[in-house]
Amino acid sequence: MRTYDNPVISGFHPDPSVCRAGGDYYLVCSSFEYVPGLPLFHSRDLVHWEHIGNVLDRPGQLPLPLPGARASGGLYAPTIRHHRDRYWVVNTNTDGGGNFVVSAERPEGPWSDPVWIDLPGIDPDLAWEEDGTCWCAFSGPEGGIRMARIDPARGQVLEGPFATWSGSGLKFPEAPHLYRIGEWWYLLIAEGGTERGHSVSVARGRSPRGPWEGAPANPLLSHSGTARAIQNTGHADLVEAPDGSWWMVLLGVRPRGFTPDVHVLGRETFLTPVEWTEDGWPVVAPVPERHAAPGGAWHPVPAPPARDDFDGTALAPHWISPYARPEHSWSLTSHPGRLALSATGATLDRPGYTFVGRRQQHHDCRVSAAIDPGTGRGGLCVRLDEAHHYELEMGNGEAAVVARIGPLRQTVARRPVPAGPLTLTVTIRTTDLVPASPEPAAGRATGPDTLAFWLGDPDAPGAGPLAELDGRYLSTEVACGFTGRVIGMYATEGTVLFDWFEYTPVPRSRSGGRSPLA
Missing domain, CATH: 2.60.120.200 (Jelly Rolls)
Structure with missing residues (x-):
């Protein structure tokens, strides 16, 4: 049986978001104050990832240096999606401009200049209905998850924003991702802060407008209070493999040292399987250090030269x-x-x-x-x-x-x-x-x-x-x-x-x- 080791992308690669186009997966991460911005990875098996570029890789895409730049400021959690033969990344520049969308015909680029969206908050997400209606979920500045209907090509807000589901009651509901799976819309969020209390929760409804029903087993995933080597698990995104299996990418840390243990590599990207109950709720086991690999062919990528x-x-x-x-x-x-x-x-x-x-x-x-x-x-x-x-x-x-x-x-x-x-x-x-x-x-x-x-x-x-x-x-x-x-x-x-x-x-x-x- 083939196995993989977590993390699948080690080091400072937090807030992962993933999409699939055919047999190819693409993943982006936060880059904060560092340029070029938003590292972009490609994989054929969800385990082996190759760093193929950066979404924001030229001065014309963002003013540099970032205005009002500060440590741990800059570019926060991005979302990547593939829709109608085009790739989309929505993101927040916390040091100037707010939320924006870039797009490309090919994930290798070139990516467009930003199209700015008149929405507050952070952690924006994109999801489309079958008729092309585009929804943007985000974490509002007043707290809680909000939703708006937008035109991503022009950055125009068409409806909203309005309040939606904001979790099970833990602090800092954020990092929303919206999916249409079967007859339900699912809203996946992070709660508890990105430290040791970090967790993943989920709700569902018949429409992106709600009403929303939280999963009875929320939080869906948390390592809080455990002795597991992987901690701070949260800020997750879901993807379906070609064989119908479901997987979750998420951030976590690997702390070391004497109490209180600390982490030095930053928040890293982990992979864990997702199962579904008979009544349509996702189930996620604790994130393993080693696990059975996804099915299908194995596609190792060459390591960067030392x-x-x-x-x-x-x-x-x-x-x-x-x-x-x-x-x-x-x-x-x-x-x-x-x-x-x-x-x-x-x-x-x-x-x-x-x-x-x-x-x-x-x-x-x-x-x-x-x-x-x-x-x-x-x-x-x-x-x-x-x-x-x-x-x-x-x-x-x-x-x-x-x-x-x-x-x-x-x-x-x-x-x-x-x-x-x-x-x-x-x-x-x-x-x-x-x-x-x-x-x-x-x-x-x-x-x-x-x-x-x-x-x-x-x-x-x-x-x-x-x-x-x-x-x-x-x-x-x-x-x-x-x-x-x-x-x-x-x-x-x-x-x-x-x-x-x-x-x-x-x-x-x-x-x-x-x-x-x-």
């Missing part, structure tokens, strides 16, 4: 930057075969700062980059937001490890280095504690992981880290917000050249300890 030598003319779709990536701040052509970053970008508190990174997708991993700072300054950064990050920086004949934790910024280690190229490495290893362990191991760190910073090759004889730092301070529970760790390269003075970047997962032994490869 090493990027920057030999192309465009960055791969997994490379992201906070708030903006001005054309003059980076180049693959000014120094062929190298990524040149110039300190002309900006984050909220750092003018002249350019960052290009990728999501951390494994609890144990190793990241290296070959850097030539020239007369500039830059290096490797592990970032949760601009107030919570660790940096291994090189410039002016010195390498330094810098920790930023809230209002505090401190250089924790320094070392002179020769001028010219140097390999910088960050290793991240999970602390040998089981999740939510009742007692800390004597003499060990109690954070979820340890980040070590190296000059040169960590495997060289006699090599030792320049510094080691507790990873708990780069967790969502400490920093707050909706994102996960992003690891990448940056420049803060002048122009810095990167010859290559390598991200490698590090396997762990069956006993839970570090593999000898770590």
Whole structure:
């Protein structure tokens, strides 16, 4: 029997929404303050997903930097749908403009410029009746789920919005998805907040206008109060496979460390099967770490190369930057075969700062980059937001490890280095504690992981880290917000050249300890 492991898309890929067109599935996730926006994935079996692009991938689609941008602001939960040979994504830009729709003939794009909808709130959804009537369900600013009839091509509101079903009574009813299944309309929502109380609930009615009847077993799914390794389960979307089976994609987290355990990879995308009762209600078992795979052919996709030598003319779709990536701040052509970053970008508190990174997708991993700072300054950064990050920086004949934790910024280690190229490495290893362990191991760190910073090759004889730092301070529970760790390269003075970047997962032994490869 074939099985799959959860999550099916690891790392900071929250608020998944999925649609099927024939034998192909397409999935989008939130991207918040990072650009390009709304990562887009393709699969033929719901298990193996390939990152094929980003829905919002050019400056003309949204003003950049995002106006009023803030950490964990920007682009919230999208919905993707396929209707009458066209793909539609509806989304919210919380930092300017509100709700909008983009569409494309092909999921690979190009996607249209946004069509703005005069509706408040967040988490919009699209559903069509057989006659072409389009409904938009969303989470209203005053709380509760609201519904409107719209023209998605023009962004015109034709009816409403009006209040509809708002859950079983838990806080923050949001993330609505509306479906016509058989003779019923089903309204699937999230409740309880996106933290440990997160859950999924469902109601049904004969019309999108209601009235709505909540399922007697609501919440349909919640891991709240359990000892399961997967927590915060919610914000779900349903899809029917060609064989008639039903599946749910949803977000969850994998917390680690001593109590209260924390998560560092962000909210990830999970997959779980859905059954139906004889009286027409969906039933979802707890989200498994491993489960029998969907039927049909298996369609593995090639893993992205561990090493990027920057030999192309465009960055791969997994490379992201906070708030903006001005054309003059980076180049693959000014120094062929190298990524040149110039300190002309900006984050909220750092003018002249350019960052290009990728999501951390494994609890144990190793990241290296070959850097030539020239007369500039830059290096490797592990970032949760601009107030919570660790940096291994090189410039002016010195390498330094810098920790930023809230209002505090401190250089924790320094070392002179020769001028010219140097390999910088960050290793991240999970602390040998089981999740939510009742007692800390004597003499060990109690954070979820340890980040070590190296000059040169960590495997060289006699090599030792320049510094080691507790990873708990780069967790969502400490920093707050909706994102996960992003690891990448940056420049803060002048122009810095990167010859290559390598991200490698590090396997762990069956006993839970570090593999000898770590």
